[in-house]
Amino acid sequence: MNYIKATDAALVQEYIQGNERALSTLINRHQQRIYSFIYSKVFDKDVSDDVFQDTFIKVINTLKKGKYNEEGKFLPWVMRIAHNLVIDHFRKNKRMPKFENHGDFNIFSVLSDGDLNIEKQIIKDQIESDVQELIKELPEDQLEVLTMRIYKDMSFKEISELTGVSINTALGRMRYALINLRKLIEKHNLILTN
Amino acid sequence: MKHLYTKPSKGEQLNKLNPKKETIQFLLNYSKALHITKHRQLSFEFILN
Numbered sequence: 001m002n003y004i005k006a007t008d009a010a011l012v013q014e015y016i017q018g019n020e021r022a023l024s025t026l027i028n029r030h031q032q033r034i035y036s037f038i039y040s041k042v043f044d045k046d047v048s049d050d051v052f053q054d055t056f057i058k059v060i061n062t063l064k065k066g067k068y069n070e071e072g073k074f075l076p077w078v079m080r081i082a083h084n085l086v087i088d089h090f091r092k093n094k095r096m097p098k099f100e101n102h103g104d105f106n107i108f109s110v111l112s113d114g115d116l117n118i119e120k121q122i123i124k125d126q127i128e129s130d131v132q133e134l135i136k137e138l139p140e141d142q143l144e145v146l147t148m149r150i151y152k153d154m155s156f157k158e159i160s161e162l163t164g165v166s167i168n169t170a171l172g173r174m175r176y177a178l179i180n181l182r183k184l185i186e187k188h189n190l191i192l193t194n
Numbered sequence: 195m196k197h198l199y200t201k202p203s204k205g206e207q208l209n210k211l212n213p214k215k216e217t218i219q220f221l222l223n224y225s226k227a228l229h230i231t232k233h234r235q236l237s238f239e240f241i242l243n
Contacts, residue, residue, distance in 0.1 A: 052213045
Protein backbone atom coordinates (compact mmCIF):
# COMPACT_ATOMS: atom_id res chain seq x y z
CA MET A 1 0.00 0.00 0.00
CA ASN A 2 1.23 3.48 -0.87
CA TYR A 3 0.66 5.33 2.40
CA ILE A 4 1.44 8.75 1.03
CA LYS A 5 -1.17 8.56 -1.72
CA ALA A 6 -3.78 6.59 0.21
CA THR A 7 -6.98 8.38 1.15
CA ASP A 8 -7.92 9.03 4.76
CA ALA A 9 -10.72 6.49 4.53
CA ALA A 10 -8.33 3.80 3.28
CA LEU A 11 -5.83 4.59 6.03
CA VAL A 12 -8.57 4.45 8.68
CA GLN A 13 -9.58 1.00 7.41
CA GLU A 14 -5.93 -0.13 7.46
CA TYR A 15 -5.56 1.10 11.03
CA ILE A 16 -8.77 -0.60 12.18
CA GLN A 17 -7.37 -3.82 10.76
CA GLY A 18 -4.30 -3.43 12.95
CA ASN A 19 -1.81 -1.54 10.79
CA GLU A 20 -0.18 0.98 13.12
CA ARG A 21 1.71 2.70 10.30
CA ALA A 22 -1.59 3.96 8.94
CA LEU A 23 -2.15 5.95 12.14
CA SER A 24 1.31 7.45 11.89
CA THR A 25 0.53 8.59 8.33
CA LEU A 26 -2.81 10.06 9.35
CA ILE A 27 -1.22 12.00 12.23
CA ASN A 28 1.61 13.27 10.06
CA ARG A 29 -0.82 14.31 7.35
CA HIS A 30 -3.13 16.31 9.60
CA GLN A 31 -1.09 17.28 12.66
CA GLN A 32 -0.26 20.80 11.47
CA ARG A 33 -3.84 21.71 10.71
CA ILE A 34 -5.29 20.23 13.89
CA TYR A 35 -2.58 21.62 16.14
CA SER A 36 -2.82 25.08 14.56
CA PHE A 37 -6.58 25.04 15.01
CA ILE A 38 -6.20 24.21 18.72
CA TYR A 39 -3.46 26.81 19.19
CA SER A 40 -5.58 29.47 17.49
CA LYS A 41 -8.14 28.96 20.27
CA VAL A 42 -6.01 28.50 23.38
CA PHE A 43 -2.83 30.47 22.52
CA ASP A 44 -0.68 28.25 24.70
CA LYS A 45 1.67 25.62 23.28
CA ASP A 46 1.60 23.34 26.32
CA VAL A 47 -2.19 23.40 26.49
CA SER A 48 -2.34 22.85 22.73
CA ASP A 49 -0.13 19.77 23.07
CA ASP A 50 -2.38 18.43 25.83
CA VAL A 51 -5.55 19.00 23.82
CA PHE A 52 -3.93 17.53 20.69
CA GLN A 53 -2.91 14.45 22.67
CA ASP A 54 -6.38 14.03 24.20
CA THR A 55 -7.94 14.45 20.77
CA PHE A 56 -5.95 11.58 19.28
CA ILE A 57 -6.44 9.40 22.34
CA LYS A 58 -10.18 9.72 21.66
CA VAL A 59 -9.60 9.02 17.98
CA ILE A 60 -7.53 5.91 18.75
CA ASN A 61 -10.05 4.61 21.30
CA THR A 62 -13.00 5.13 18.97
CA LEU A 63 -11.27 3.51 16.01
CA LYS A 64 -10.03 0.54 18.03
CA LYS A 65 -13.49 0.00 19.52
CA GLY A 66 -14.89 -0.11 15.99
CA LYS A 67 -17.25 2.78 16.69
CA TYR A 68 -16.09 5.02 13.85
CA ASN A 69 -18.69 5.32 11.12
CA GLU A 70 -17.94 8.56 9.31
CA GLU A 71 -16.15 7.15 6.32
CA GLY A 72 -14.46 9.77 4.19
CA LYS A 73 -14.82 12.50 6.76
CA PHE A 74 -11.86 11.79 8.99
CA LEU A 75 -10.45 15.31 9.31
CA PRO A 76 -13.77 17.08 10.07
CA TRP A 77 -14.49 14.39 12.66
CA VAL A 78 -11.10 14.90 14.36
CA MET A 79 -11.53 18.68 14.20
CA ARG A 80 -14.87 18.36 15.93
CA ILE A 81 -13.34 16.28 18.72
CA ALA A 82 -10.57 18.90 19.10
CA HIS A 83 -13.15 21.68 19.15
CA ASN A 84 -15.14 19.95 21.90
CA LEU A 85 -11.99 19.39 23.96
CA VAL A 86 -11.05 23.07 23.61
CA ILE A 87 -14.49 23.96 24.98
CA ASP A 88 -13.97 21.48 27.85
CA HIS A 89 -10.62 23.14 28.58
CA PHE A 90 -12.21 26.59 28.88
CA ARG A 91 -15.09 25.26 30.99
CA LYS A 92 -12.62 23.62 33.37
CA ASN A 93 -10.63 26.85 33.68
CA LYS A 94 -13.79 28.81 34.37
CA ARG A 95 -14.66 26.50 37.25
CA MET A 96 -11.12 26.59 38.63
CA PRO A 97 -9.53 29.89 37.55
CA LYS A 98 -5.81 29.63 37.96
CA PHE A 99 -3.85 32.29 39.75
CA GLU A 100 -1.04 33.73 37.68
CA ASN A 101 1.76 35.36 39.60
CA HIS A 102 3.36 38.26 37.77
CA GLY A 103 6.33 39.10 39.98
CA ASP A 104 4.98 41.54 42.56
CA PHE A 105 2.63 39.38 44.53
CA ASN A 106 -0.16 41.19 46.28
CA ILE A 107 -2.47 39.00 48.34
CA PHE A 108 -5.20 41.65 48.21
CA SER A 109 -5.36 41.35 44.45
CA VAL A 110 -6.74 37.83 44.82
CA LEU A 111 -8.63 38.17 48.10
CA SER A 112 -11.68 40.28 48.69
CA ASP A 113 -14.14 40.50 51.55
CA GLY A 114 -17.02 39.55 49.26
CA ASP A 115 -19.07 42.64 50.14
CA LEU A 116 -19.83 45.22 47.49
CA ASN A 117 -18.43 48.68 48.00
CA ILE A 118 -20.80 51.66 47.85
CA GLU A 119 -20.15 52.34 44.16
CA LYS A 120 -20.78 48.71 43.16
CA GLN A 121 -23.89 48.59 45.35
CA ILE A 122 -25.31 51.68 43.59
CA ILE A 123 -24.57 50.14 40.17
CA LYS A 124 -26.20 46.86 41.24
CA ASP A 125 -29.33 48.68 42.48
CA GLN A 126 -29.50 50.66 39.23
CA ILE A 127 -29.22 47.49 37.12
CA GLU A 128 -31.93 45.77 39.15
CA SER A 129 -34.30 48.70 38.84
CA ASP A 130 -33.61 48.93 35.04
CA VAL A 131 -34.36 45.22 34.66
CA GLN A 132 -37.59 45.55 36.64
CA GLU A 133 -38.72 48.37 34.35
CA LEU A 134 -37.84 46.33 31.24
CA ILE A 135 -39.73 43.28 32.49
CA LYS A 136 -42.93 45.35 32.61
CA GLU A 137 -42.75 45.73 28.83
CA LEU A 138 -42.96 41.95 28.26
CA PRO A 139 -46.22 40.28 27.16
CA GLU A 140 -48.34 39.13 30.11
CA ASP A 141 -47.76 35.36 29.71
CA GLN A 142 -43.97 35.79 29.48
CA LEU A 143 -43.90 38.25 32.38
CA GLU A 144 -45.79 35.77 34.53
CA VAL A 145 -43.39 32.85 33.86
CA LEU A 146 -40.28 35.01 34.24
CA THR A 147 -41.46 36.47 37.56
CA MET A 148 -42.29 33.05 38.96
CA ARG A 149 -38.98 31.57 37.83
CA ILE A 150 -36.57 34.38 38.71
CA TYR A 151 -38.18 36.24 41.59
CA LYS A 152 -40.19 33.43 43.22
CA ASP A 153 -37.61 30.74 42.42
CA MET A 154 -40.29 28.27 41.31
CA SER A 155 -39.50 25.19 39.22
CA PHE A 156 -40.95 24.89 35.70
CA LYS A 157 -43.10 22.01 36.97
CA GLU A 158 -44.63 24.26 39.64
CA ILE A 159 -45.07 27.07 37.09
CA SER A 160 -46.84 24.75 34.65
CA GLU A 161 -49.17 23.50 37.40
CA LEU A 162 -50.00 27.00 38.61
CA THR A 163 -50.53 28.54 35.18
CA GLY A 164 -52.25 25.51 33.66
CA VAL A 165 -49.87 25.14 30.71
CA SER A 166 -47.43 22.34 29.87
CA ILE A 167 -43.82 22.45 31.05
CA ASN A 168 -42.69 22.90 27.44
CA THR A 169 -44.93 25.92 27.02
CA ALA A 170 -43.60 27.42 30.25
CA LEU A 171 -40.02 26.79 29.04
CA GLY A 172 -40.88 28.38 25.69
CA ARG A 173 -42.35 31.45 27.36
CA MET A 174 -39.24 31.80 29.51
CA ARG A 175 -37.05 31.53 26.43
CA TYR A 176 -39.02 34.17 24.55
CA ALA A 177 -39.06 36.39 27.65
CA LEU A 178 -35.23 36.34 27.69
CA ILE A 179 -35.01 36.90 23.93
CA ASN A 180 -37.39 39.85 24.19
CA LEU A 181 -35.51 41.25 27.18
CA ARG A 182 -32.30 41.22 25.14
CA LYS A 183 -34.10 43.04 22.34
CA LEU A 184 -35.43 45.63 24.78
CA ILE A 185 -31.94 46.13 26.22
CA GLU A 186 -30.64 46.79 22.69
CA LYS A 187 -33.57 49.04 21.85
CA HIS A 188 -33.00 51.20 24.93
CA ASN A 189 -29.20 51.11 24.52
CA LEU A 190 -28.74 49.90 28.07
CA ILE A 191 -25.51 48.50 29.46
CA LEU A 192 -26.36 46.13 32.28
CA THR A 193 -22.97 45.17 33.61
CA ASN A 194 -21.25 45.78 36.87
CA MET B 195 8.72 47.97 -0.66
CA LYS B 196 9.32 44.23 -1.05
CA HIS B 197 11.27 43.85 2.16
CA LEU B 198 8.31 45.19 4.16
CA TYR B 199 6.31 42.08 3.31
CA THR B 200 8.93 39.41 3.95
CA LYS B 201 7.83 38.76 7.54
CA PRO B 202 5.04 36.16 7.63
CA SER B 203 1.73 37.37 8.98
CA LYS B 204 0.36 36.10 12.28
CA GLY B 205 -2.15 33.95 10.38
CA GLU B 206 0.61 32.33 8.34
CA GLN B 207 2.65 31.71 11.48
CA LEU B 208 -0.36 30.08 13.11
CA ASN B 209 -0.72 27.69 10.21
CA LYS B 210 2.80 26.36 10.56
CA LEU B 211 2.62 25.06 14.11
CA ASN B 212 3.25 21.44 14.94
CA PRO B 213 2.90 19.41 18.13
CA LYS B 214 5.99 18.23 19.99
CA LYS B 215 7.68 15.07 18.71
CA GLU B 216 7.21 13.57 22.17
CA THR B 217 3.46 14.02 21.87
CA ILE B 218 3.36 12.20 18.54
CA GLN B 219 5.61 9.46 19.88
CA PHE B 220 3.40 9.07 22.94
CA LEU B 221 0.31 8.67 20.75
CA LEU B 222 1.95 6.06 18.52
CA ASN B 223 3.16 4.11 21.56
CA TYR B 224 -0.26 4.41 23.20
CA SER B 225 -1.91 3.09 20.07
CA LYS B 226 0.48 0.12 19.91
CA ALA B 227 -0.07 -0.68 23.58
CA LEU B 228 -3.86 -0.37 23.58
CA HIS B 229 -5.79 -3.57 23.07
CA ILE B 230 -9.53 -3.77 23.21
CA THR B 231 -11.24 -7.10 23.69
CA LYS B 232 -14.95 -7.61 23.31
CA HIS B 233 -16.81 -10.17 25.35
CA ARG B 234 -20.54 -10.42 24.70
CA GLN B 235 -21.67 -6.78 24.92
CA LEU B 236 -18.79 -5.58 27.09
CA SER B 237 -15.49 -4.22 25.84
CA PHE B 238 -12.33 -4.43 27.93
CA GLU B 239 -9.37 -2.12 27.41
CA PHE B 240 -5.82 -3.24 28.12
CA ILE B 241 -2.66 -1.16 28.01
CA LEU B 242 0.15 -3.62 27.39
CA ASN B 243 3.73 -2.46 27.72
